[in-house]
Amino acid sequence: MVYGVFRFINFAHGELIAWGAYLALFFTRSPFYLPIYFAALPALLITALIGLAQDRFVFEPLRHGNRITLLIASIGLSYFLRNAIRLIWGSDLQTYGFMPTRGIDLAGLSITSAQITMMVAAILFLGILYIILAHTMLGKSLRAVADNMTLAQIMGITIKKVSLAVWVLASFFSAVGGVLLAVDTNLEPMMGLTNLLKAFAAVLLGGAGNVWGALLGGLIIGVAENLSVAFISPGYKDFISFALIILMLLFRPKGIFGILGGVR
């Protein structure tokens, strides 16, 4: 999303996913002992603040600078945030401590209740994102800035406000993603980077700037990854999305649905 508007890849974005998940973990433990639904709220807020801080202290001063400078700063930032997680929570695998529940059989597939919650929440948040982007004034100005920053400025759109909104929204949604992911799997400091790369694979599959394409891309990658375990060694599970990124970049840089134009 940040990529769509500001045209640069933020390597530190993945860390926001990890921070969201870890902060939720923090609020479920002592001294808070909040249930996960409530713990997620302050976690999301703090992650949004981190996102804003990123913009304010690192990217804002560099916005008109050299691209290479921006990229190196973002990879440095990502490394900084990841190590901060390791410092606070350690490098070991952690979970929210849910009991593994028995899955409900659904046409031969086993689905746990947590996974159903995840799916519902994911669809809900995607819906919200879509409404914001397509039907509000904010969404309109966002898309205008993405199209042509100078022209948007001439039309009286304050870049500062828009960039604020972008960062809040983007960090908020990545934190949601992080919490949902961590509910189903587990938490580790590297989760930010791996999931960022996977998200990239999803976005590239669907075509950049296309919400539904990204959703479908995500689905394809998730299914491909889990099916691949049946055919090749589980160690290569992550391999799939990385290989997909390279393949997609080579053959269809506009994504599968790139030609259709999509929402944007």
Added chain:
Amino acid sequence: MDYLLHIFIVSLIYAIFAMSLNLELGFTGLYNFGHVAFFGIGAYTSALLSLAGHPVTLGMVCSMIVSGGMGALLAIPALRLTGDYFGIATLSFGEITRLFFLNERWLTKGPMGLPGIPRPTWIGEGVAGLPWFLIFCMLLTLVVFILTRHLTRSPFGRALKVVREDEYVAQALGKNALSFKIRAVTVGSILAGLAGSLWAHYISYISPADFTLTETILVLLCVVLGGRGTNWGPILGAFVIIFFQEIIRFLPIPADFDRFVAPIQGMVYGAVLIILMLKRPEGLLQEYKE
């Protein structure tokens, strides 16, 4: 004294590694975030060959050939992508390579790594061989330095800089930008392979854990801190970074605080990268511009 020799050797290996990245990042303006892959490929090629009983020199030559070949193979498709996408593709390539080392147990022994990699016979094993290894590394660093300096000052190097500044101008001047970039990446990979094989023969034990994103960040830091696009910069950067890393070991750190040291070190590296970009993006040494 032996410890000092060790630091110098590691610094020199990193200097070669950093110079190879500098050729791509500094002179050609390609953000290669998977450069550690070629370091790893070089290390594994050389280690496997010499463990199979072939002479070390052959292993080192082969590691350069294999890394260079892989570099060209990656570069030809990946360089059709522009800018940021190249960064993503190389980052993925670095991860793929690490997963390959981790999973192909028949070849690389997986997470156990490869122990007992021999040094060149004339250098000798153990501590006694250290001064000779240092001289060996110094010679190689000198060769690489002269080579890169010669390359970057030649018309080829000037063309690379033009490609970095503006690809269209390069094309208008009749230079095939793609071919120049591919050649830059290939040479960079060859040199990274050399650094990797030196590393393998010096440390004598390698495992996939040696070739992670941390090493990418470290070498990136060497180049950026020293000064992108300068000949002396990467060497200076490598020495500063490695010495900094080794000095940390002597700080009086309580035993139960040990587990915090590595993350804090990582945070410092990250913070230094950010602050450098904000305050002095050109690094310690500034590129001379006509």
